[in-house]
Amino acid sequence: MPSEDDLDCVYEYDSTWDSLSEEDDSPDDGDQCAATGRPQKYIWNYGRSVLATVYRKQAEVCLLKPKQNQDQTAMHWDCYALGALLPSLVHCITDSFKEGFGSQSARNMRAAKDMQIYRHGYPNLQENEENANKEMCNLLFYQNACPSEPDGVTIEEFHSEWKTNYRKLVRTFLQSRDEHCSMAKLFPLREPGMNYRAYELTQKEMKAFQQSEEAKQRLVKSYKLMLGFYGIELVDEGTGEVRRANNWEERYSNLNRNSHNNLRISRILKCLGELGFEHYQAPLVKFFLTETLVNKELGSVKHSALDYFLFSIRDKKKRRELIEYAYRHYESKEQFVWCPRKIQMRFKRRNTPGEKCKEKGGGGGLSTCEVNQCEAV
Structure with a gap:
């Protein structure tokens, strides 16, 4: 099983542990290493441990399998060893990942x-011009100045x-065909939603x-x-x-x-x-x-x-x-x-x-x- 040190990297797209600082994330440091300033993908460094296990497995195969013909050339021996090794390597890599991560082997x-x-x-998000030209529909909705669409x-x-009529809430609002629009009205976001009637927040x-x-x-x-x-x-x-x-x-x-x-x-x-x-x-x-x-x-x-x-x-x-x-x-x-x-x-x-x-x-x-x-x- 891989050592703890071999598993010491943060998953890609997660800067939670990119530095020892406890400062909040900022829009500017999303894809940069805190120490070097260079672009960084936060990914598990699992390759070294798997390779080491593969090399160990190769050595075991070569040591345990006797040479059937002492006159074989080095090339023939390498081909023989590789052919004998491939099935073992597949199982070896599979078992290594199972040991390291268990049955649920990957983060989402x-x-x-x-x-x-x-x-x-949203560092690469360009605000929708149509939304920007709207007169703050989400804010007006929460100021009770305009109803939601299309339910009015x-x-x-x-x-x-x-408020407490959950059957009505589910039937007429949350599970309507415009559910995503309704939720987008109640809890608007900057990212595009699933319903064209909803408007994303602007800064x-x-x-x-x-x-x-x-x-x-x-x-x-x-x-x-x-x-x-x-x-x-x-x-x-x-x-x-x-x-x-x-x-x-x-x-x-x-x-x-x-x-x-x-x-x-x-x-x-x-x-x-x-x-x-x-x-x-x-x-x-x-x-x-x-x-x-x-x-x-x-x-x-x-x-x-x-x-x-x-x-x-x-x-x-x-x-x-x-x-x-x-x-x-x-x-x-x-x-x-x-x-x-x-x-x-x-x-x-x-x-x-x-x-x-x-x-x-x-x-x-x-x-x-x-x-x-x-x-x-």
Whole structure:
């Protein structure tokens, strides 16, 4: 099995560990090495260990297989050895990767790239001129000045009529043929969506939105409404602390049955980071990590929480802390692929007195504040 040092590189498109600094990611350093300034792809350096294993295997074959004809030329012997070696090499490489990564051998690279582009402010994105010429449709929607298209629902109507009527919410809004447009209206992003009726955020609109207390208050209402749909409640609007709602069992059942909710949660997390609620990201992500890895309640959400939710956090320090939190509660640590091996070794060396503290979700469930008291991260 490869040594820990052979696995010491960060996955491609993930700058979480590109330096020892705990500063936030910036739009300018997305694809550059922090130490050299040169373009960098963050990828696992697994090749050396595999090659070393291959060479060892070749030596074993050559030593164990006697020469059948001492008069063979060196060329003939090389061809013979290579022919005998090829099947072994295939198994050797396959087994090496299985040993190194387990049955789930690769991180979701599409997710890693998507979340890194988001965290670094979409460095190559050119804003749609048509969207730029629109009079800030997303902001006007949240100022209750214009309804969504094509359903004609205003934000105030949505908040008042759909707040706890989840059947109506699913039937007429979230599962309509214009679902992606509706979610894009509630939680707009800079990246292109799946519905032409939705308009992407522009940088100008984002700044205006962040300066509008009216719009921001309504965004919090939308956030609380969707949290309720998922069986979660916002405890503190200042810190973003969340916990299980009283109806969590019913709503968790919906989350486990319908994996498309994971896409919506990813959109919500991204939107929070764009519109002035970046501090809401980490509490919600930690909540999902606790529910999936510790309390084992949301199996269908687990991989989205690790691939997408965790890497939506723009605060690099908090993101690193939650990666460590995820690692410490991940059962098959040899299969943990969301940070380099050397970082995992650092986690192991740390004194973690809260490691044996058992978190339980009884009653209304643990809040993120209560989990923090239980864990020494």
